[in-house]
Amino acid sequence: MAKLRLLVAVWLGKIAIRLLRLTSHSGTTLPGRVSLKVAPFLLERLGQTAAGARVVITGTNGKTTTAAFLGNMLKEANRRFVRNVSGANLPSGIATTMVEHASLGGTLSTEFLLTEVDEAMMPRVTRALQPEVTVVTNFFRDQLDRYGELDRIVGIVGGALRFTSHTVCLNADDPMVAGLVKDLPPGVVPIMFGIEGGEVVDQADRQGTMGARVGVDTQFCPICGTRFEYETVTYGHLGIYRCPGCSFTRPTLDVAGRILSEGGDEMAQLEIRHVATGGTVTVALKIPGLYNAYNALAAATAGLALGLTLSEVARGIEAFTGAFGRMERVALPSGEMTLALVKNPVGFNEVLRTVQNVTAPRVLMIAINDRLADGTDISWLWDVDFERLREVSGIHFVVSGRRAKDMAVRLKYAGVSTDRLEVITDLQKAVSRSLELAGDQAQLFVLPTYTAMLALRAELVRRGLVSAMWKG
Amino acid sequence: MNLIIGHLYPDLLNLYGDRGNVIALEKRCHWRGIDVTVRPLLIDDDWSFTDCDILFLGGGQDREQEIVWRDLMHQKAAFREAAEEGVVVLAVCGGYQLLGHYYRTPDGKDIEGLGILDLHTVAGKERLIGNAVITSPFFDEPNTLVGFENHGGKTYLGSAVRPLGQVMVGQGNNGEDATEGAVVKNVFGTYLHGSLLPKNPHLTDLLLSRALKRKDPTYPLAPLEDTLEWQAHEAALRIAGTS
Ligand SMILES: [Zn+2]
Numbered sequence A: 001m002a003k004l005r006l007l008v009a010v011w012l013g014k015i016a017i018r019l020l021r022l023t024s025h026s027g028t029t030l031p032g033r034v035s036l037k038v039a040p041f042l043l044e045r046l047g048q049t050a051a052g053a054r055v056v057i058t059g060t061n062g063k064t065t066t067a068a069f070l071g072n073m074l075k076e077a078n079r080r081f082v083r084n085v086s087g088a089n090l091p092s093g094i095a096t097t098m099v100e101h102a103s104l105g106g107t108l109s110t111e112f113l114l115t116e117v118d119e120a121m122m123p124r125v126t127r128a129l130q131p132e133v134t135v136v137t138n139f140f141r142d143q144l145d146r147y148g149e150l151d152r153i154v155g156i157v158g159g160a161l162r163f164t165s166h167t168v169c170l171n172a173d174d175p176m177v178a179g180l181v182k183d184l185p186p187g188v189v190p191i192m193f194g195i196e197g198g199e200v201v202d203q204a205d206r207q208g209t210m211g212a213r214v215g216v217d218t219q220f221c222p223i224c225g226t227r228f229e230y231e232t233v234t235y236g237h238l239g240i241y242r243c244p245g246c247s248f249t250r251p252t253l254d255v256a257g258r259i260l261s262e263g264g265d266e267m268a269q270l271e272i273r274h275v276a277t278g279g280t281v282t283v284a285l286k287i288p289g290l291y292n293a294y295n296a297l298a299a300a301t302a303g304l305a306l307g308l309t310l311s312e313v314a315r316g317i318e319a320f321t322g323a324f325g326r327m328e329r330v331a332l333p334s335g336e337m338t339l340a341l342v343k344n345p346v347g348f349n350e351v352l353r354t355v356q357n358v359t360a361p362r363v364l365m366i367a368i369n370d371r372l373a374d375g376t377d378i379s380w381l382w383d384v385d386f387e388r389l390r391e392v393s394g395i396h397f398v399v400s401g402r403r404a405k406d407m408a409v410r411l412k413y414a415g416v417s418t419d420r421l422e423v424i425t426d427l428q429k430a431v432s433r434s435l436e437l438a439g440d441q442a443q444l445f446v447l448p449t450y451t452a453m454l455a456l457r458a459e460l461v462r463r464g465l466v467s468a469m470w471k472g
Numbered sequence B: 001m002n003l004i005i006g007h008l009y010p011d012l013l014n015l016y017g018d019r020g021n022v023i024a025l026e027k028r029c030h031w032r033g034i035d036v037t038v039r040p041l042l043i044d045d046d047w048s049f050t051d052c053d054i055l056f057l058g059g060g061q062d063r064e065q066e067i068v069w070r071d072l073m074h075q076k077a078a079f080r081e082a083a084e085e086g087v088v089v090l091a092v093c094g095g096y097q098l099l100g101h102y103y104r105t106p107d108g109k110d111i112e113g114l115g116i117l118d119l120h121t122v123a124g125k126e127r128l129i130g131n132a133v134i135t136s137p138f139f140d141e142p143n144t145l146v147g148f149e150n151h152g153g154k155t156y157l158g159s160a161v162r163p164l165g166q167v168m169v170g171q172g173n174n175g176e177d178a179t180e181g182a183v184v185k186n187v188f189g190t191y192l193h194g195s196l197l198p199k200n201p202h203l204t205d206l207l208l209s210r211a212l213k214r215k216d217p218t219y220p221l222a223p224l225e226d227t228l229e230w231q232a233h234e235a236a237l238r239i240a241g242t243s
Helices: A002-022 A030-038 A042-047 A063-076 A091-101 A119-129 A150-163 A175-183 A290-305 A310-318 A345-357 A379-383 A404-413 A427-438 A450-462 B019-030 B062-073 B076-084 B094-098 B201-215 B227-240
Strands: A054-058 A081-083 A112-116 A133-136 A167-171 A189-196 A229-235 A238-242 A255-261 A268-274 A279-285 A328-331 A336-339 A362-367 A395-400 A421-423 A443-448 B002-008 B035-041 B054-057 B088-092 B102-104 B110-112 B119-135 B144-157 B165-169 B182-184 B187-190
Touching: A002 A030, A002 A042, A002 A091, A030 A042, A030 A091, A042 A091, A042 A119, A054 A063, A054 A119, A054 A290, A063 A081, A063 A112, A063 A290, A063 A310, A081 A091, A091 A112, A091 A119, A112 A119, A119 A150, A133 A290, A150 A175, A167 A175, A167 A290, A189 A290, A229 A290, A229 A345, A255 A290, A268 A290, A268 A310, A279 A290, A279 A310, A290 A310, A290 A345, A345 A443, A362 A427, A362 A450, A379 A404, A379 B019, A395 A404, A395 A427, A404 A421, A404 B019, A404 B227, A427 A443, A427 A450, A443 A450, B002 B019, B002 B201, B019 B035, B019 B054, B019 B201, B054 B094, B054 B201, B062 B076, B062 B094, B088 B094, B088 B201, B094 B144, B094 B187, B119 B227, B144 B227, B201 B227
Parallel strands: A054 A112, A054 A133, A081 A112, A133 A167, A167 A189, A189 A255, A336 A443, A362 A395, A362 A443, A395 A421, B002 B035, B002 B054, B054 B088, B088 B187, B102 B119
Antiparallel strands: A229 A238, A255 A268, A268 A279, A328 A336, B102 B110, B119 B144, B119 B165, B182 B187
């Protein structure tokens, strides 16, 4: 009976995918929802049919990019894999991907199953998949109004780790992630990755209200509650830390990264060292930002755990040019546009750092919506360090979206001159104006929240600037 | 003229863009040529409440809030003295609860507060979350305040405080009696964040004028160009569904 239900679920799901695609919907979650209704055990049963390993990637930031890096590595190694569509990281989205790639006989004819998983859905998904390799990228505050407090998310992910097998790759530089070691079941091996050599912290200048350290979400030991001492910080609360209250310190690294050059207009260079073998490789990152170096490193760690070689890992990283909305470069008839999804202060700060490092004239379009998928509470905009752009010359701002006015006020209070600031609530008009301002001289950066990103993509498709088919 | 803004525990209480409230106070002084110093008041440091003209206390996660709660209990008398003396206090969300008599946890334990505002808070079963609009008797037209609330506790006012306003949209103090916030003397508590002050410039200026009046009763608060602020205020009213 179960087998029959599984088959019916797969067939119905496939039909739903067809129908939605015919009517030019992307259909990334609905088919899975239908299939899961028919066969609630679908993730378990189909997941088991992957011939190789199941990989689960979670964390606040970087899930999609890490999964995309890892996919590229597998491609370079000529291995077959299935990966859920970017952002479709709830069980319905994962089920849709599985159904799409399942045979009519109800098996996944693939080697590796790569899934990015929403943090809150980790228990459900790991219980179903019992992944051989699990990656936790980082924990940052994200859309608080939807999920409640960060500690609870950390607890949920920690609890979900008891269903993992073999290997768990943890970001050693994030104390909340590193602290998950205590949640691993017996026999599961942690592999620690991190970046050596962040900014050295001036112990005298601990914490100002306005300082750049505003992104620091955790400065207190998750075990004993004492304030961490940071030796270095890479970004946000990531770095080399030590708890004076107990023995908790940043673990020693198994896969160590080092930033050889941060890039700016050029590509950043990342050195990756596999401590166990002593092997080292240097890669050029096609997508800027320190957080992308972390994503590359997370993927490299998972790749090595899956038995890939360092050179396959490196080729995979270098072949990668951006995931949906995560620092995506779009060619324009004249010039280029960089599209980057913004959803929390730390991610936004990193994007701003990139903008700041570019020396050409820039147009910065920021589109803030406050729908459910964006987070209805937009107060986080005040935790973004826009002050860093105050003194930077040659930036013209266009703000848009349902909360354009809030964004404008934020920039005004950051010290941005209102002469350089245009408020155009309507997204289509804002795009027109931004393109016009950029001309063929300036670099255009477009920073939307999630639903603004979807609307923007549609607008860019309508203008023929990007094609309707996007691959995750 | 110069003002000192004491930002209490900015490293611990930093939810919901609390920093925006301090930025608003600071900027609106700058633009008027008033010297202003923002002083972070941290756990291991020595500070005096009465040296400050304005104290800001934000909200934090449970763990952080507990650390703050413990620290502030040692300074109960000093904080109360500052409030008595007319130091302006703005406390949002967790900080607001802390100013009351006690907070009753889900298992019925009462945690003592600073007792500066005549109110108490009871842990609720569900979080009260969403856009909020209140009308406040502290202002002539426009008398609305806009913000976002997200709190698990339900706060009940005693007779020695006035509410900051009446709920038009949202839940307010407890979702029952349509009150929001609490005020006594120059002490203002509220659940509204968003950030609260930048898009409620009249409230920011009320706090500043109270602080200035304490130093020099004749000091005039010059008007500012506030078109963007009021546009954001109007947009928030619209999104909350009031117009
Ligand atoms: Zn500790």
